[in-house]
Amino acid sequence: MQPNTRLDLDRIRQAQQEISPLFRDTPQFQSPTLGELLGCELVIKLETANPIGCFKGRGTEVAMARLARSLGPKAAVCASAGNLGQALAYSGRSRGIDVVVIAGRGANPGKIERIRRLGGLVELVEGDIETARERAREIAGGGNAFLIEDSENLDTCEGAATIGLELVEGAGRIDTVLLALGGGALATGVGHVMKTLSPATEIVCIQPKGAPALALSWRARSVVTTESTDTIADGVAGRFPIPEVLDDLIALADHVPLVEEASIVEGMRLLYRHAALVTEPSAALGIAAMLEEPERYRGKRVATVICGSNVLPERFSAWMRD
C-alpha cells in the first residue's frame, strides 16, 4: 500500500533504469567504529563517489533521459546553490542537452567552478537561491528551456527515491532512516519508498536551525516562509517551501528535528575521524540529529544518507581543526 503522495513506486522502478550506473547502486555499509560511538548499528549510504560528488545525479538523470525522448526543447535550466547545477550539467551534456544554471553570487565558488567544467553555463544573480529560482522560471517561461525545479519536479523526487529502493533491497532491516531536508526531494523520495516497502521504518528528516522553513511548515501543517537563512549547510538552505512537496512530507515524515550548527560540524568531524569521509555540512545532518537526541536512536539499526562532499577543502580543514 503506497502512501498518498505525488510519487509512485512503478515510476520509481522505471526511474532506476534511466539512471547511469555511475549514480546507482552506491555503497551501503555498516560502520562499526562510528556505530559503536553513537550507540547504534550505523549504516552509511554513500552518495559522494561519482563525478559530481552528490546524490542529485539520480534526479537529473531521470529528468534528462525523459527530456531527451520528448518533443520538448533540448535545453534545461535550474536554480542551484551548486549541487543540482553540477548534476544537471553532467546529465544534460551526456545527452546533448544545453544546461543553464542560475545561482546567487554567494554560492560556494568550488561548486560553481565545477558546473562550468562540466559544460554548464552559469548565470549569477544578486540575492539567494530564491531570487535565482525566479530568474530560472523567467528563462523557462520563454519556452526554449525545460525548467527543473528541484523537489517540485517529480523526476528529482523519484530519482532520489531510488536510494530507498537500494536500501530496502540490500541493506537489511532499517529501524530509522536519517535524511537531510532541503527542498524535500531526498526526504519525500526515500520516505515514499520506505513507507511503501518497509512501513516500520521511521523517517527522520533534518534541517539546520538556521534554515528551518520546511521543518516549521511540517510542524504547522501549512507553508511557513522565513526572511533569510543562516547556516553552513548551503545545500539545504531554502526559504519558500513548495506546497505540493510539503503535502508529501506531511504524509511521510515521522520526526523533523532542527539541529545546531555546532552539531553539524561535530557530525562532519565524526565522519572524518571514524569513517574517513569528507562531507559537506548537509551530509552530516543525520549524525548531528543523533548527537542531539542520542536516546532516540540507541540500540537501533539506523541508516544515514551521505548526500554530498562538495565543500571547499580550506573550509573543511578549518572545521576539522577548530
Next chain:
Amino acid sequence: MQPNTRLDLDRIRQAQQEISPLFRDTPQFQSPTLGELLGCELVIKLETANPIGCFKGRGTEVAMARLARSLGPKAAVCASAGNLGQALAYSGRSRGIDVVVIAGRGANPGKIERIRRLGGLVELVEGDIETARERAREIAGGGNAFLIEDSENLDTCEGAATIGLELVEGAGRIDTVLLALGGGALATGVGHVMKTLSPATEIVCIQPKGAPALALSWRARSVVTTESTDTIADGVAGRFPIPEVLDDLIALADHVPLVEEASIVEGMRLLYRHAALVTEPSAALGIAAMLEEPERYRGKRVATVICGSNVLPERFSAWMRD
C-alpha cells in the same frame, strides 16, 4: 589468451560470487577536476567505502568462503600491518571462523584497534611485518589454523583480481591502470585480468623508494631483499618478495616505478582537495607516479585503484597542512 601466471580467469569469476556485495561492485568514476589537473582522463576505482576501509576484503572473503566449506580448521591466522588483519577478522567472523592477527609493535594503532573491534585476536611481536610472518607460520604449523599469506595465497590474488573484472566490464577503455605494489596480490590480480581481457592496457605497479624490494626484484628478474623499509606507506612495506608472486609480476607488469615520499603526500593532497577523498599513503601511489612522470600519462585514460583509507586522522590532517 591468459598470461602464464598462477592465476586463472575462471577461478576469478568464481571468486566474484564468493565475495559479499559489501566489497564488490565498488564505485568507478571519472574525476573531471583531478583529471584536468593531471592532463588525462582519470578514472577512480574506490575500494574504501566498506566496513574495513580497504580492498582486502575481496581476498579474505574468497579465502574464508572456501575455508568454511572445507574440512580444514575453523580458524585462520595472518601477519598484517593492519588492513589484511581487518579484512580477515571481518570475513572470518561473518562465517564463524576464529581469526588471529600477528603484527609488529610499530604497526598503525588505529588499524590494530579496528581489528580487535571486528572480533580478531591480535598478537603483537617485536620487529616488522617479516617477523610477524614468521610467527604466523609457526602458529599455522601446529595445524589448528589456516595460514593466509597475503599474495602467496592465491585466494588473495584472485579476490583482488575481481577489481579488474569490474573495470573491464564497466569503466570503458583504459589505457593504463595504476596499482599499488605491496606483496603483489593487487598488482598481479588486476594485472592478470587486464592482460587477459584488455591486453592493450598498460600495467603500472608502484612502490615507494623507501620500500622497493619487489620493484627491484622485478627489475633484476630475481628476488632482491632489503635490510629495512622507510616509508609512510605502511600498507606496502615488505622486505622479502615471494618468488612465485615475483614470477607472476614479471609476466604482467609493464612498468614498475619507485616514487618519493613527497610525491605520495602530494598525491594524498590532490585526492583530498579535488576528489574529497581521505586516503592512506598506499592509495596515493598511483597519483604520485603520475606526478613524477606526467608525460607518460598525458592525454590517456588512466585508472587508479584507491586501495585504502585507514590512516590516523591526526597524521592525515598534518600531511594536508604541511
